[in-house]
Amino acid sequence: MVENWVLRFTDASLIACLDAAKNFASSGDDWHNHVIKPGCVHNPKPGQYILIIENNTTGEILGHVSEESPVETEKEIVRLRHGDDIIGGVPAKMPIGSEPEILKRARWLNGKDIDWHHHMMMPSCVLNPRPGKWLITLESSLSESIYEYETDEEPRLVLSEIEALFFNHESGSK
Numbered sequence: 001m002v003e004n005w006v007l008r009f010t011d012a013s014l015i016a017c018l019d020a021a022k023n024f025a026s027s028g029d030d031w032h033n034h035v036i037k038p039g040c041v042h043n044p045k046p047g048q049y050i051l052i053i054e055n056n057t058t059g060e061i062l063g064h065v066s067e068e069s070p071v072e073t074e075k076e077i078v079r080l081r082h083g084d085d086i087i088g089g090v091p092a093k094m095p096i097g098s099e100p101e102i103l104k105r106a107r108w109l110n111g112k113d114i115d116w117h118h119h120m121m122m123p124s125c126v127l128n129p130r131p132g133k134w135l136i137t138l139e140s141s142l143s144e145s146i147y148e149y150e151t152d153e154e155p156r157l158v159l160s161e162i163e164a165l166f167f168n169h170e171s172g173s174k
Contacts, residue, residue: 007036007044007127009052009063014073017053017064025080029057030124033077035070037117039141042127053077056124071170078163102138102149103158106165109140116140116169118162136162 012020017033024031036043036050043050051064051074064070102118109116121128121135128135134155138147149158 009061012062014064021077031055100149102147
């Protein structure tokens with residue numbers, strides 16, 4: 001089980017977070033984002049969304065708190081961080097029989113139209129309970145169980161599929 005996070009950030013507008021992501025991407029900094037949904041066990045502001053932009057090069061962490069989902073801005077930020085192929089197209093699929101449980105769970109949840117979300121924690125993420133490892137977690141409204149996928153290498157195939165599943169579910173197209 002992933003430990004509960006202590007989330008500290010500088011309040012910023014949604015535009016300021018997007019601009020920061022663009023600046024971090026163009027400067028080559030080590031950075032990434034998180035979206036903390038209202039029901040997330042890690043959310044210190046229940047009922048609200050928190051978009052986080054974390055720069056591990058500078059230590060800067062910006063956050064935008066809102067009652068509205070920042071899903072469209074999040075898509076732009078994910079593309080900045082991981083490239084255009086991570087969402088919007090057909091995700092790369094893991095070879096049959098080698099899919100981690102986290103992907104099987106995400107597919108099952110989408111098929112049942114159950115709300116879920118995930119967190120991708122890079123090795124240098126201040127929220128990562130396993131520094132030096134790549135960690136993807138999945139949480140759903142169905143149970144308190146959190147699925148985890150940990151690896152030493154960037155999990156591009158798993159991330160590609162889980163992002164596609166997540167954004168398809170968020171936009172209402174299964």
